[in-house]
Amino acid sequence: VVVRRLPIYARALEHLAAASERVISSGRLGALVGVSADQIRKDLSYFGEFGRKGAGYRVDALAATIRGILGLDQERRLAVVGLGRLGRALAAYPGFVDRGFRVVALFDRDPAVVGQEIASLRVLPMESLGEVLAREGVTVGIVAVPAEQAQAVTDLLVASGVRALLNYAPITVATPPSVRVGDVDPVVALQSLAYYLKAGEPSEQAS
């Protein structure tokens, strides 16, 4: 749970550092990321003591510490599978590289797409996936294929040694417990939001 908040703290700290802020209190950081000051202090204390009482946290030191906790000191190498519109957008996304990730391989099963150059990488055929992932040291996969192919692609990535993957396909993929999956179907996100839209529009008022 804490681990899902740390990247958000890190992101805010990087913005603060870019704005030349040197020190921040749990209260101000909390306001920035929408979390209580208590929460931030608890989260951080779970990993050690980083603050100065009476002053706050040093922005750059804390950012570095969080990156360390998350293992972002080491660059992670990504493969994107499926180069439809979404896959292309991800492959070319400039926001990965300065935050610890680098896309190093692209795969698609469509022969018309294989061979294209996207973000200065050539799209490779699925058959080469295992070999290329091993050679390039890819540890994280991004699944951006249609639902029907998502499980097969996942199995292939898992078999090739990927240990975490981000799944954009609208389906829950099965993996062994040693492989972590992040689900990011935009429709699922929207549908949970939709629940809150109901309040305040139907005939019935809240009591």
Add this chain to the structure above:
Amino acid sequence: VVVRRLPIYARALEHLAAASERVISSGRLGALVGVSADQIRKDLSYFGEFGRKGAGYRVDALAATIRGILGLDQERRLAVVGLGRLGRALAAYPGFVDRGFRVVALFDRDPAVVGQEIASLRVLPMESLGEVLAREGVTVGIVAVPAEQAQAVTDLLVASGVRALLNYAPITVATPPSVRVGDVDPVVALQSLAYYLKAGEPSEQAS
């Protein structure tokens, strides 16, 4: 919390319906979505009694019930702001419409992008946002602009009456509590996954 799982159940149920399954037990559904059978029964019992003891749940009836709970019986109209690579991919995403959402307006601040046609919608200038959202009955916004513009775009959407938004920008946006935000920065998702990658590779073994 439950509300974040319901869309996943709904998604699985739709796949089951497409495969002509008529009835499903909490156990099988749980296996499909990676959740315990207990959990599913608790989640559903929170909203009423939908199952038949000894048999399970009727797939189509349960799917309809969940759609009702989430308010997906009514189609929600979306606006996409920012038509870079990601915005274009989202604007043209075919997966929205059969799951309760329809993109009805596109906005960008770049005059070179305004006027382009994407997914048979014309990109409109930011200035027209308030008026168009009101006219089109848009209740949900998708923010797909760079971090620097995300807060300003959010404010504009909120001022125009949007009640929920999905934020792809790498920044935490502030909104009044009446507006729900879903955060979907891919890098944040990857960074939490990265934490688990550390296990099993550094020098130290777990004890």
Add this chain to the structure above:
DNA sequence: GTCTGTGAAAACATTCACAGCG
């Protein structure tokens, strides 16, 4: 026998409240 619905127990996460450092 299979599978739901649900209280009771356990685990987990958040908030409170305060001692203590700078």
Add this chain to the structure above:
DNA sequence: CGCTGTGAATGTTTTCACAGAC
């Protein structure tokens, strides 16, 4: 004073376990 670190209290979510419907 302001702000951190943390035990204790509270609240929430998950799991357990079992009674009852089919």
